[in-house]
Amino acid sequence: MESTRKQLIELLDSQQGYISGQDLSKRLNISRTAVWKHMKELEKDGYEIEAVQRKGYRIVSSPNKVSENTLQWGLNTDWLGHNLQHFKEVTSTQEVVHQLAKQGKPHGTVVIADKQVQGKGRMSRNWDSPKGKGIWMSILLRPELLPYQAPQLTLLAATVLAEVIAEQSSIMPQIKWPNDLLINHKKVSGILTEMQAEQDQIQYVVLGIGINVNQTESDIPEELQHKASSLQVESQQHWSIQDTIQRILQQFERTYDQFMTDGFKAVKLKWEQFGYRIGEEVTISTMKKSWQARLVGIEPDGALLARDEKGKEEKLYSAEIHWGEDGYHAKQK
């Protein structure tokens, strides 16, 4: 959205204090009356604007609603979300980003929707994405990584979500391998990473993030209530979707940049700090056998590392893990 409105918000945002009407009109190449009209429109949208004679304009606060403007106002990133598109309804933000990627849109493009009618989960599951209740967002990345390293991005994203949630509340999320976010043993968020790659080169990655934010208990289907929840239910507080998205994007950019310069080690450590059942014993079964092992951490290729009682370590990619909560177990792939 390269509209005058967007540029206006960016200019106001980049300024510490006031910016004069004359300055704005020059930089946007529109008349001062047009500047004034845009300000009135912003106010109608819920922006609080201060206009001071001989000083100019300043945004005091943005409305607490999700739009391209409000998401970009105050977004403190260098490359992530500078190209950001918000939709009221889409099939799936994954689909939209795949299309944008094919059109050549840049690294860091973000698509957010209030509602998805065909939200996609892992392993061809559906992902319930009711209107205005959660964060349904996909990020386009064009990383200089080898295809086998792509799972690291999913692990990285999970640590980012866990950190942002932990910072904003007193709840302690946990990451269930490979990438479910749990609070009090219930899933509140999932990540879906899809990749377009050649043998030795990633063309692009679409990293989809779904977070159940403000669903109340009754919004969650009864048959899922024993294993799914929302931030609101678990923290007993209402969450600002707009603010949470901004925090995620900011934290994601920082973590991603650090990962690109320093490698996977910091992500691995962070993931293991939040890791569900890490250090604990679980039952693992494959087609061939079933055994007890201690989960010890994750490997650079995204595998879960388990150590049996004899000290033998095994990397798990696809196994059934009996997580031990309510007898609930999930087949992991």
Ligand code: BTN
């Ligand atoms: C999972 O745990 O199964 C992954 C869920 C991923 C859901 C998100 S919501 C935004 C993006 N668009 C989709 O259709 N899916 C992902």
